[in-house]
Amino acid sequence: MYELVNVSKSYRSRDGAVTALDGVSLEIGDGEWVAVQGPTGGGKSTLLQLLGALEQPTSGTVTLSADSGALDLGALSEQRLSGIRANRIGFVFQSFNLIPTLTAVNNVVAALRPIGVRGPVAHARAREALGRVGLGDRVNHLPAALSGGQQQRVAIARALVKNPDVILADEPTGNLDERMRDEIVSLLQRICEEQKVTLVMVTHDRQVASRAGRILTLDGGRLVSGAEV
Numbered sequence: 001m002y003e004l005v006n007v008s009k010s011y012r013s014r015d016g017a018v019t020a021l022d023g024v025s026l027e028i029g030d031g032e033w034v035a036v037q038g039p040t041g042g043g044k045s046t047l048l049q050l051l052g053a054l055e056q057p058t059s060g061t062v063t064l065s066a067d068s069g070a071l072d073l074g075a076l077s078e079q080r081l082s083g084i085r086a087n088r089i090g091f092v093f094q095s096f097n098l099i100p101t102l103t104a105v106n107n108v109v110a111a112l113r114p115i116g117v118r119g120p121v122a123h124a125r126a127r128e129a130l131g132r133v134g135l136g137d138r139v140n141h142l143p144a145a146l147s148g149g150q151q152q153r154v155a156i157a158r159a160l161v162k163n164p165d166v167i168l169a170d171e172p173t174g175n176l177d178e179r180m181r182d183e184i185v186s187l188l189q190r191i192c193e194e195q196k197v198t199l200v201m202v203t204h205d206r207q208v209a210s211r212a213g214r215i216l217t218l219d220g221g222r223l224v225s226g227a228e229v
């Protein structure tokens with residue numbers, strides 16, 4: 001799915017350049033579930049942003065497999081990258097990031113618009129995705145009328161509705177209590193297994209990470225364990 005070769009990422013800040021990732025090389029296979037751990041500032045979110053084609057590496061290569069051959073994400077135009085994000089990558093965040101003025105179903109429909117799926121077809125697909133995450137009876141609720149766990153289910157439905165190849169989740173259980181955490185992780189695990197979707201999850205929670213097939217540990221921008229498949 002992904003191959004990273006000697007990837008570094010620096011940001012310019014007022015105090016000079018900050019190296020967020022430093023010489024990271026790794027592979028992530030199709031359908032793998034990988035957890036990303038490490039101390040704060042270690043580079044976890046930066047890695048997810050590179051995998052999500054939201055940022056490009058300062059040096060090294062990030063390649064994403066495609067039917068047409070491997071795509072070098074650092075060499076593509078913003079237009080191509082946004083097409084890849086819209087079609088192939090689902091994002092799930094700690095703070096859910098739902099649009100507060102849209103109902104659950106319309107939040108999910110919004111993920112289909114950039115790939116040209118609209119109208120009744122989009123609504124049918126969104127309802128079906130909400131059914132898959134156990135929210136078939138909440139489709140017309142606004143986010144504020146849903147619990148945190150339910151809002152995260154809507155966000156998962158929104159990520160999955162386009163049938164992505166990969167879900168990138170940044171602390172998806174960070175705002176949930178333990179019971180909700182376990183439900184959300186089980187849901188993501190089950191759906192990704194069923195749909196053969198690759199799952200990369202940043203988490204500070206060791207119990208969550210222990211359920212992944214592999215744990216990557218980033219410290220000071222360097223990959224200190226988990227590179228080997």
Ligand SMILES: Nc1ncnc2c1ncn2[C@@H]1O[C@H](COP(=O)(O)OP(=O)(O)OP(=O)(O)O)[C@@H](O)[C@H]1O
Nearest residue numbers: 011012013018019020039040041042043044045046
């Ligand atoms: N847009 C940016 N501009 C400047 N510096 C940044 C930017 N994004 C990240 N950094 C810096 O890069 C380093 C790695 O940040 P990153 O957010 O990837 O770490 P993290 O492991 O996700 O941390 P946390 O667990 O606190 O979320 C940090 O020193 C951070 O301050």
